[in-house]
Amino acid sequence: AAEAQSKVIQAENDRKSIELEEARQLQLSMLPKALPQLPNLEIAVYMKTATEVGGDYYDFSTKNDGSLNIALGDATGHGMKAGTLVSMMKSLFTANSIDKSLEDFFNTSNEALKNSRLDKMMMAFAMLNINSNKLKIANAGIPPVYIYRKKKNDVEEINLYGLPLGAMNNSKYDIYESDLAGGDIILLLSDGLPELKNEKDEQYNYARVKDEFKLAAEKSPNEIVEHLNNSAFRWINGVEPDDDVTFVVIKVK
Secondary structure, eight states: OHHHHHHHHHHHHHHHHHHHHHHHHHHHHTSOSSOOOBTTEEEEEEEEOOSSOOOEEEEEEEOTTSOEEEEEEEESSOHHHHHHHHHHHHHHHHHHTTTSOHHHHHHHHHHHHHHTTOSSOOEEEEEEEEETTEEEEEEESOOOEEEEETTTTEEEEEOOOBOOBTSSTTOOOOEEEEEOOTTOEEEEEOTTTTTOBOTTOOBOOHHHHHHHHHHTTTSOHHHHHHHHHHHHHHHHTTOOOSSOEEEEEEEEO
């Protein structure tokens, strides 16, 4: 009887492992196959999926006016639920990000997810629009966006306190607007990096993200990604992350 019970448990564990891997593959299939190649911007991305799919997602689209949208999402929950939410967000982004303003996109996406009645499933989501040297940001529950201003040699922290998409009907989303200059760098990230824990259960934290970003700000986006990744790797010191770690670095040439 014990052996039969053990086989049942093993079969169930195998099934869950297969489902998690399918969810992870679904999540990865939603990501862009290539990064945008633009004369005025240099972009690098880092993503490491946790064993339990955390539902991070990033994407790009080019609007009719030639401006670039850069999006980062983080679904609540794990496994197939998170994968389903990512696929819904991908559909909304593909269909609506090209011809809608940031305000309209966030409002309609929020209503779409809320009306889907996904049982407390929400999508933290931030989107940037870069049009020549003009930047717009909308943020629904993603960590602050960091901007390194080359002229000041300082990092700005842009906090926009919107609720995640799908949390409440009629949520309002503020739009941050700013000019960009050559050498300015934007860091867009999910909470996976700042919430990484070491063996003492201490978080990497947002202050460290900001400090390490500034330390690497004279480097290329790929080198900044590498710097942050190395810093995080040293911090966790072998502890396995329980959430996806995703960040996007955009440098103005």
